[in-house]
Amino acid sequence: MEIDDDLLANSDAGTEDDDEFVELAPEQTSAMDGMDPEEFPYDVLALEQVVTLMVDIIKEVRNVVEIPATTTRILLNHFKWDKEKLIETYYESDPDRIFADAHLISPSRKVAIACSKREIKPRYSVKENGEYVCEICYASVPEQLMSGLECGHRFCISCWTHYLTTKIMDEGMGQTISCAAHNCDILVDDETVMKLLSDSHVKLKYQHLITNSFVECNRLLRWCPTPDCGHVIKGQYVSDKPVTCRCGHTFCFACGQNWHDPVKCSILRKWIKKCDDDSETSNWIAANTKECPKCRSIIEKDGGCNHMVCKKCRFDFCWVCLGPWEPHGSSWYNCNRYDEDEAKRARSAQEKSRAALQRYLFYCNRYMNHMQSLKLENKLYASVRDKMEEMQKHNMSWIEVQFLKKAVDVLCQCRQTLMHTYVFAFYLRKNNQSIIFETNQRDLEQATEQLSEYLEREITQEVLRDIKQKVQDKSRYCESRRNVLLKHVHEGYENELWEYLDNI
Amino acid sequence: MAGGLPRRIIKETQRLMAEPVPGIKAVPDEGNARYFHVIVEGPAESPFEGGTFKLELFLPEEYPMSAPKVRFMTKIYHPNIDKLGRICLDILKDKWSPALQIRTVLLSIQALLSAPNPDDPLENDVAEQWKVNEAQAIATAKQWTKMYATRG
Numbered sequence: 001m002e003i004d005d006d007l008l009a010n011s012d013a014g015t016e017d018d019d020e021f022v023e024l025a026p027e028q029t030s031a032m033d034g035m036d037p038e039e040f041p042y043d044v045l046a047l048e049q050v051v052t053l054m055v056d057i058i059k060e061v062r063n064v065v066e067i068p069a070t071t072t073r074i075l076l077n078h079f080k081w082d083k084e085k086l087i088e089t090y091y092e093s094d095p096d097r098i099f100a101d102a103h104l105i106s107p108s109r110k111v112a113i114a115c116s117k118r119e120i121k122p123r124y125s126v127k128e129n130g131e132y133v134c135e136i137c138y139a140s141v142p143e144q145l146m147s148g149l150e151c152g153h154r155f156c157i158s159c160w161t162h163y164l165t166t167k168i169m170d171e172g173m174g175q176t177i178s179c180a181a182h183n184c185d186i187l188v189d190d191e192t193v194m195k196l197l198s199d200s201h202v203k204l205k206y207q208h209l210i211t212n213s214f215v216e217c218n219r220l221l222r223w224c225p226t227p228d229c230g231h232v233i234k235g236q237y238v239s240d241k242p243v244t245c246r247c248g249h250t251f252c253f254a255c256g257q258n259w260h261d262p263v264k265c266s267i268l269r270k271w272i273k274k275c276d277d278d279s280e281t282s283n284w285i286a287a288n289t290k291e292c293p294k295c296r297s298i299i300e301k302d303g304g305c306n307h308m309v310c311k312k313c314r315f316d317f318c319w320v321c322l323g324p325w326e327p328h329g330s331s332w333y334n335c336n337r338y339d340e341d342e343a344k345r346a347r348s349a350q351e352k353s354r355a356a357l358q359r360y361l362f363y364c365n366r367y368m369n370h371m372q373s374l375k376l377e378n379k380l381y382a383s384v385r386d387k388m389e390e391m392q393k394h395n396m397s398w399i400e401v402q403f404l405k406k407a408v409d410v411l412c413q414c415r416q417t418l419m420h421t422y423v424f425a426f427y428l429r430k431n432n433q434s435i436i437f438e439t440n441q442r443d444l445e446q447a448t449e450q451l452s453e454y455l456e457r458e459i460t461q462e463v464l465r466d467i468k469q470k471v472q473d474k475s476r477y478c479e480s481r482r483n484v485l486l487k488h489v490h491e492g493y494e495n496e497l498w499e500y501l502d503n504i
Numbered sequence: 505m506a507g508g509l510p511r512r513i514i515k516e517t518q519r520l521m522a523e524p525v526p527g528i529k530a531v532p533d534e535g536n537a538r539y540f541h542v543i544v545e546g547p548a549e550s551p552f553e554g555g556t557f558k559l560e561l562f563l564p565e566e567y568p569m570s571a572p573k574v575r576f577m578t579k580i581y582h583p584n585i586d587k588l589g590r591i592c593l594d595i596l597k598d599k600w601s602p603a604l605q606i607r608t609v610l611l612s613i614q615a616l617l618s619a620p621n622p623d624d625p626l627e628n629d630v631a632e633q634w635k636v637n638e639a640q641a642i643a644t645a646k647q648w649t650k651m652y653a654t655r656g
Contacts, residue, residue: 136568136602138515155603163602166569182601182608 040241042253045232047211050221053234054214057083065090067107070189071099073210077175078102081218103178103185105150134159136180147196149188153181160196164188168202174209224249225256240265261417262489263424267500271423275364287354290346293322322346363426370419373452377412380455384408387459394461403468407455407475414448414478417486424489429499433492440485447478509537512568516606528610530561538563542574542610546653547618551645552580555653559589559613561606571600572609581641581648583622583631591616592626 045053058072061083065072078101079086089098099106131140134156141156148154155163163180167173177188190210197203215221219238224231224245233243233253240254242261251258255265257272289300295313306319316325388401421441428434451474459467492498517537520530527547533539542559546552558577564570574596576589584592595604595612625631634641 136512137510138512153603159602162569166566170566170570180601181603182595183599184601 040239040243040253041236042241042243043234044243044246045221045234046246047230047232050211050215050232051207054211057081061086068189068191070191071104071107074104074175074187074189075099075102077213077217081214103176103187105186132156136163147192149179149186149192151179151181151184151186153179153184155180157196161198164193164196164206165199165202168197168206168209172209174206175213222253222256225251259416260420260423262486263420264493267427268420268423271426274360284357287350287357290319290322290350293317293324360426363422367419367422370415370422374412374415374419377408377415377452380408380411381405384455391459391464394464396464403472403475404455407451407471410475410478410482411448411451411455414444414451414482417482418445418448421485427500429501431497431499433488433497437485437488437492440481440488444478444481444485447474447481451475451478510567513537513563520606525607525611527614530606530610538567540606544610544614544617546649547614550618551642552582552617552649552653555649556655557617557653559610561609563606568602568604571596571604572606574609574613579648579652581630581645582617583620583625583627583634584616586627590626592624 054073057076058069061076062069062072064087067075075098076083076086078098079089096106131142132146132154133140134146136155136159139156145157146154147157147160160180164177167177175187177193178184179186179188190206193206194203197206215223215232220235222233222235222243223229224233224247226245226247226249229245229247229249231245231247233245235241235243235253238254240252242250242259243253244250252260252265255269257265257268260268263271285298289298291298292308292310292313292315294315294317295310297310297312299308299310301308301319307325308317308319309315310317317323318325384404384407388404391401391404392398418441421437421444425434425438425441428437451471454467454471454474457467489498517532524530527545529543530540531542533541540561540563542561544557544559546555546557555578557580560575560577562573564573574591576585576591578589580589586592591613593612593616595601595609620634622631622634630641633644
């Protein structure tokens with residue numbers, strides 16, 4: 001278990017060298033909730049380890065099916081790196097079919113099969129005075145300078161190199177480069193690629209593309225989403241559990257988003273999509289504007305008078321009832337049309353979208369607010385570090401001041417949880433359990449805000465003992481409230497107590 | 505190939521001139537050997553029969569590693585060719601192979617005129633029409649051929 005060593009190494013570093021800012025980042029281990037009895041087993045792999053892993057899997061499969069390494073890799077990719085499935089399918093159905101499906105030539109037959117039926121007679125390269133003519137550059141080259149795959153199409157080596165370089169560098173293709181011949185879908189294997197490439201840049205890019213497709217295809221591997229981090233998390237099964245990369249970032253292994261307990265991946269995905277798309281813009285338009293009853297132009301009212309004249313079609317109408325202005329009389333208008341069916345429908349539709357908008361904004365504001373605060377807490381780490389140094393100058397030991405950093409950790413965890421409780425609540429249908437949930441949410445929010453306030457206060461020599469007590473109590477309280485909330489939600493999942501609103 | 509025209513383009517051009525494809529004419533521009541003026545005759549038994557369609561074909565710097573750029577200059581009513589004359593054809597995009605040539609590209613375009621593919625449309629309105637009322641679509645295509653692709 002490589003991760004254990006790593007975490008140990010990390011906390012060791014923390015005790016020896018607390019100057020390093022990164023060490024102050026919240027230590028969220030896979031067991032950070034303290035409520036999940038079985039820990040989610042995972043490893044953090046560096047790039048080289050990913051390559052080793054890939055090679056190992058290839059070896060393992062080769063030992064069973066006995067086919068060349070590069071063919072195995074393409075085959076594995078075809079099976080999304082599920083080696084059990086590959087081996088099972090290999091022995092239970094026709095291997096030749098599998099090779100054809102994966103765009104490979106069966107190594108046992110070495111006969112062109114997938115190469116498209118009709119044309120391409122074995123005239124891949126024409127002989128001219130004992131030399132071959134490459135069909136790409138039309139140059140005559142001696143046989144030893146021609147190359148090709150098992151499909152039989154042959155081109156000159158320099159054209160091959162050029163072709164592969166274009167595919168790799170310009171089109172970003174690694175896994176699925178096919179033979180250069182028209183209508184031939186036989187894939188180029190790594191060995192051939194590496195043999196034909198000479199530029200080390202291109203080779204490197206190719207290796208990156210291969211590794212990337214290995215990770216992307218493999219359900220048990222996930223890139224750390226931190227830009228340029230380059231580490232890969234390897235889980236033993238797929239589950240929505242938090243994983244922490246060597247760079248300190250904690251995210252959900254199932255969906256790759258920041259760790260989002262208590263909300264489920266699918267709901268969070270829905271929420272993010274809602275926040276990203278324009279549905280709320282159109283909701284705003286529906287809530288704050290009306291359409292001209294005649295030409296349907298969208299109108300926002302910016303003055304007091306209800307006698308509207310559409311700028312576009314010159315139609316006179318009443319803003320309140322959306323009926324024509326004429327029957328409203330010359331004195332103060334008499335909206336007796338107010339109750340008419342059509343106007344009623346228009347109004348209720350508008351009220352609906354106004355209510356929907358308000359509801360969304362309510363949850364969104366709170367979600368965004370915690371997200372913003374969470375970002376600011378990173379500043380708090382810096383200021384807390386100063387305070388801790390200051391306190392150590394005033395006769396406090398190193399161990400005695402650690403409570404401050406711990407409190408900021410708790411604060412961040414609570415913010416992260418609170419932020420996602422609003423996503424959860426947005427989709428939640430009201431029932432008895434949801435009321436309990438909201439009470440838990442309120443308690444946690446209140447306590448979190450108080451903790452945040454304590455941490456931002458000036459700490460002076462006089463109040464030091466008092467504030468230490470308060471901060472410690474409050475952060476313990478926050479932690480326990482957070483656990484209560486999460487536990488309640490998880491129990492709700494298990495007992496199917498949560499009902500969702502399905503039309504938003 | 506430094507500086508000059510690659511051997512491949514020279515040879516292809518020579519061959520195009522020496523053994524032209526029936527119904528297709530491709531002449532390099534006087535000032536630019538990578539730019540071709542193309543005339544394609546509407547294939548027999550297609551709604552484009554009797555029409556002569558002007559196209560332009562340009563061989564980019566990376567040719568033959570990337571596909572030539574081809575565009576209809578004559579207006580044409582076809583589900584896979586848009587208002588600007590751009591062509592939706594797989595071998596001009598992801599199915600391009602450096603072993604293909606100007607000749608094969610133009611033959612494929614001619615084949616596309618014989619067999620429009622409304623299921624993979626570029627011009628949605630035309631494709632819709634082709635699916636809903638094929639007879640009407642063919643009539644329109646014939647009319648456009650007469651209006652825009654017939655000389656004199």
